[in-house]
Amino acid sequence: MSGLRRNPALTVFLGLALVYLFHVFPPTDSGRILPQVLSIAERGELSINHYLTAYRTHIDMSRVDGRIYPGQAPGLVFLSVPLYAMFRSLLGLLSGPLFPQFTRAETSLAMMPVIFLLISLPTLLTAHLLHRYAEAQGRSPREAGTLAILYAVGCPAFSYAVYYDLGYHGLSNLAALFAFLEVTRTPVPRRPARLALIGLALGLLPFLWYPGALISLVLGGLLLHRERRGALRYALPVSLAPVAALLLYHWAAFGHPLSLPYFHRILSESVQIKGPFFGSTFPSLGTAWRLLAGVERGLLFSTPVLIFAALSLRDLTSPANGESRLRLRLSWLIFALFFIWNTSRPLYWGGGTSGIFGPRYLVPALPFLFIMLAHALPRIPTNGLIFLGAVSMFVNLAGTHYRQESDIDAITLFLTRGPRFPFIDFLNSVPEASRTRFPDLFPASQAGFAFSFFAVLAAYLFLAHFTAGGSPAPPPPGPGAERAAPDRAEE
Secondary structure (H helix, E strand, C coil), X not given: XXXXXXXXXXXXXXXXXXXXXXXXXXXXXXXXXXXXHHHHHHHCCCXXXXXXXXXXXXXXXXXECCEEEECCCCHHHHHHHHHHHHHHHHHHHHHHHHCCCCCCHHXXXXXXXXXXXXXXXXXXXXXXXXXXHHHHCCCCHHHHHHHHHHHHHCCCHHHHCCCCCCCHHHHHHHHHHHHHHHHCCCCCCCCHHHHHHHHHHHHHHHHHCHXXXXXXXXXXXXXXXXXXXXXXXXXXXXXXXXXXXXXXXXXXXXXXXXXXXXXXXCCCCCCCCCCCECCECCCCHHHHHHHHHCCCCXXXXXXXXXXXXXXXXXXXXXXXXXXXXXXXXXXXXXXXXXXXXXXXXXXXXXXXXXXXXXXXXXXXXXXXXXXXXXXHHHHCCHHHHHHHHHHHHHHHHHHHHCCCCCHHHHXXXXXXXXXXXXXXXXXXXXXXXXXXXXXXXXXXXXXXXXXXXXXXXXXXXXXHHHHXXXXXXXXXXXXXXXXXXXHHXXX
């Protein structure tokens, strides 16, 4: 406990980890990724034909010569298989006695630690990197803690951190932010191991999610410009490993290394892909407005506190710190690229197509929006930050508990029905014959309400504590301090 008192950031991290742990959604009848994990781990096959009747399939599927595959990059699947196999062998010893006549219990229980390790933990580490970045920029511990909490539970990253089918955003956001902070550091001779980690992060982005290649190209080009020899000798070869795995998967599944699953997608009457690049045409002002403020998948509707990120615009031309200015400009550039691409996609009916909560295709830009927010913190009114921060956490808790086609519907259900607890829902799905083994675990779902209430209350008290009375201004840095602080924080 003394260690927690000496390190408030660790207290925040453990508290958020507890919130995530109790919100992990067990995949009992989910999606497009889990069937392929089971197919590889249990049958040694890439196609998911065997599981089409056992699991509800997603509309985003691809078919080649009668074989069905998920219509997305395979990174999360391949990373999940060894973990799932390990936890299945361990939890299989418990699932039989505890859940007789419930054949999916073993799979669901084995996937919960997989979700936490591959999705929840990377999201928490992303919040930790943002915390360290804010402190390196001279922000107080209260302000840095506020930033971490808002990313972890006050934006759509929360929803995607506890749900498996679209959980690849957790790992890709961590890889993108790590590579961003490393590539933009003040040019110093980097160790080969660090260059290799940068290359691995950049290579993982398209392996996890195809549009992540956009960030890889931007950051990879900057790394090549700033440190050509090290990038070519260490970063590039390592980055090619996940890319090679991706091309081999395309070859094995679709017959050509450059044949994406989108080229073989099973279309429906309501979803059609047209246009030269993932359905892209020309940007639409109407879509741009809905993407920003729409009640269906609007960015500022799901995370209103991000409106303060616009206050960082005045720092784009500030001569105070070249490294900070570079990072801020790159953050705006990456956000602009994803925003323009999103506004040019005719699939959108309000900022996002299928997803969990908020604008799904803008989730990779969230870390960079919080970089902007870190720069804007000194200019944000304290009361405004507390109010919009609390609203953001409430809205995203509603989106995490109720996944609807429209974000406003999720909030309505949250207000009318109250919170629900995912694991209690899982236990309540156990057949009646199995409940007699442990009847005390099935008192409806009121435990979910109690936990959710106290979790949100604790997170809000953290936020209020970190911002109460404003944060004292940091002492003026000495000569060269602005240049050295980010390096010390990121080592």
